[in-house]
Amino acid sequence: MFKKVLVAEDMDSINHAVASVLKELNIPEVAHAQYCDKAWLLAKKAAQDGQPFELLICDLSFKEDHREEKIRSGKELIAILKSEYPDLKVLVNSIEDHPQTVKELWNSGTIDGYVCKDRRGLMELKEGLLKLEKGETYNSPSIQKVLNQNNLLVLNDFEINIVKFLANGLTQDQIEQELKSKNIKPSSKSAIEKRLKDLREEFNANTNPHLISIMKDLQLI
Secondary structure (H helix, E strand, O other): OOOEEEEEOOOHHHHHHHHHHHHHOOOOEEEEEOOHHHHHHHHHHHHHOOOOOOEEEEOOEOOOOOOOOOOOEHHHHHHHHHHHOOOOEEEEEEOOOOHHHHHHHHHHOOOOEEEEOOOOHHHHHHHHHHHHHOOOOEEOHHHHHHHOOOOOOOOOHHHHHHHHHHHOOOOHHHHHHHHHHOOOOOOOHHHHHHHHHHHHHHOOOOOHHHHHHHHHHOOOO
């Protein structure tokens, strides 16, 4: 079993619950970080001391407070740590189960397991840890069900960019010019209008600002 584990989670209750699972598995050294920047610093120090963490258990969303953080999400933290420490195993432990988020993380090659925080979350966390320790991958059943959907919604660069530009206050005329300058196709105003309409329907959004809010909450933009 893993000897040294880093947990990046901002909620005390979840930290205590995860700690109980790790204790049950007799993992001797566990460090907790409620901020992504702190998690990165802990990982960096451990590596410099010649005793790097073997596993990162990481949430995806961290609530902002008075602290100014450079790394603002679990997704960013995972990408940074995996680029610096390729041998680090990563187990996502999150309530987020949107297909786009799950698919992107697996396609990125940065994670080894994905546990959904639900009623069986702690049991599945334990199952995931046992699988990863054997060199296997793991998904909670609910996450695997999401990945197995035939109609899985995965956004492309065009869709993500038009909503990002909209969120930054650009008009549709300006978005058209930005897409053309980045050689992203399609780029016509009519294509932008049509896809925004489709996205509003797919995400059950009443307006473009509502769509932006939903996609921000899902960390898609």
